[in-house]
Amino acid sequence: MGDRFQVIVDLDASEADAERLARRVVDRLVAEGIVLAERTGCVPGQPLGHPPGPHWERAVSDDWDFKPWDGLAVHTRRTGFTSGANMPGAALCPHCGAHTPLQDAQWRRFSTAMRTWHDTGAASVGCPACARAVPVPDWTWDEAPLAFGALGFEFWNWPDLGDDFRARLAGLLDGHRTAYVWGKI
Numbered sequence: 001m002g003d004r005f006q007v008i009v010d011l012d013a014s015e016a017d018a019e020r021l022a023r024r025v026v027d028r029l030v031a032e033g034i035v036l037a038e039r040t041g042c043v044p045g046q047p048l049g050h051p052p053g054p055h056w057e058r059a060v061s062d063d064w065d066f067k068p069w070d071g072l073a074v075h076t077r078r079t080g081f082t083s084g085a086n087m088p089g090a091a092l093c094p095h096c097g098a099h100t101p102l103q104d105a106q107w108r109r110f111s112t113a114m115r116t117w118h119d120t121g122a123a124s125v126g127c128p129a130c131a132r133a134v135p136v137p138d139w140t141w142d143e144a145p146l147a148f149g150a151l152g153f154e155f156w157n158w159p160d161l162g163d164d165f166r167a168r169l170a171g172l173l174d175g176h177r178t179a180y181v182w183g184k185i
């Protein structure tokens, strides 16, 4: 069965913004009863998370078929969010749309830039097709999405989050772009 996660990632928040925005979102989710304010050991791979609240169903799509059995982990450090063990097969340029297969030398270029982004908060990869320098968080990816950000809301073992809920949460983030990544471990 494994553990399933869904993450809403803020692609534009700096590490300096992350704590403030995280508090705003958690305060709202607690006020709506979606999660509890207290933190417990309810999320895999993280020390503490917010357990589901009495109105958790406000966050999920109407056709949910199980109750969440874990909680919300809030990430406020630069993180490369993945959808599990698999890496994407190609990177898609936001300017020209070209697919760059992530093999061998190309994968090394991208993974080096990802590490630099993680260490410093800024790194670009030149698109082999149009030659533009594209910041790591601006690339999109084929079948196994990645998202790079300093703020992420990671729901563990919840039914599918509703589209309206995801939009409402994104609306609390100062107009930032967001990405939605889900997967299983």
Ligand SMILES: [Zn+2]
Residues within 6 Å of the ligand: 093, 094, 095, 096, 097, 098, 127, 128, 129, 130, 131, 132
């Ligand atoms: Zn390009």
